[in-house]
Amino acid sequence: MAEHHGTTRRPLIGVTAGTAAMMQGAWAGHEAVTVTDHYVRALREAGARAVILAPQDPWSDDEVAELDGIVLTGGTDLDPALSGAAPRATDFPAQRERDAFELGLYRAARRTGVPVLGICRGLQLIVIAEGGDLHRHLPVDLPEHPHAFAEVTAVDVEIDAASDTGLALGTGARVAAYHHQGVRTCPPSLRVVARHASGLAMAVEAASGSPVIGVQWHPELTETRAATAAQAGAGADAAAGQQRAGVIAAFVSGARTERSRRVGRGASARAATAPQGS
Secondary structure, eight states: OOOOOSTTOOOEEEEEOEEEEOOSSTTTTSEEEEOOHHHHHHHHHTTOEEEEEOSOSOOOHHHHTTSSEEEEOOOSOOOGGGGTOOOOTTOOOOOHHHHHHHHHHHHHHHHHTOOEEEETHHHHHHHHHTTOEEESSTTTSSTTSOOOSSSOEEEEEEEOSSSHHHHHHOSEEEEEEOOSOEEEEOOTTEEEEEEOTTSOEEEEEESSSSOEEEESSOGGGTSSHHHHHHHHHTTOOHHHHHHHTOHHHHHHHHHHHHHHHHHHHHHHHHHHHSOOOO
16 A cells, blocks of 8 residues: 655644533443534535644644644634623533633734634634624524524625625625624724624634634535535535635645745745855
8 A cells, every 4th residue: 555755745734622421321421522523524625634622731833833824713602701791691601621721722813823714603703803893692682683593594694895805705605604703892903804693793804913814604514515415406506515614725725825835934034044065
């Protein structure tokens, strides 16, 4: 059997995960690492390797820099204390250990130039990390917005053409939303690049610095080959299906490019500090 020696290294993308107790069998009651296979499958089909990151002790900047990108995945509500807010009866249970770990990953990624894609809860974590705040209970906080936390809901978004999200999807898309909270105030370090007709921000990007994209929907549900085939079988517009398949693939492509830049900068820095021959 032929051996592979790393000549076709795929981007290594960290994928955050939660924890939950096992429900049955010999391991019932034991904590398990949980993340849906949709993320892994979509990244793999985009040409990347997924590295699952469960809550643990903080990663150093050097460790984070070994990754080519990080996907902050969906999940439960963030701890309201992160933005100085008091708990509400409508809050879903927070996972404080996960919140702290992922905030650390995000800040390290920003310092080291590692690209970040935030999906649903991941977008909300990015906004909180950058100093923004959230609508805590949709659609009550924003009655015009669809009721999208009982089940996955198709919603239409308008996208800024002059954005990475716009390059991936065009100026409009129907996306798969499933969220209880959303962006209330976008901090200056981010810019809103997509909105729903209700006015809710549906995608943000970093205004400067390392690449950051956050989307208030679940592209991992619509980007796999199986999902595209199902859309086609249901009579979905083929061109729209191609558009919806853009976010994760574009992120992986961008992560590959950013790694090349970072490797190049590192090589240049080493060359500049190397002893000169006589």
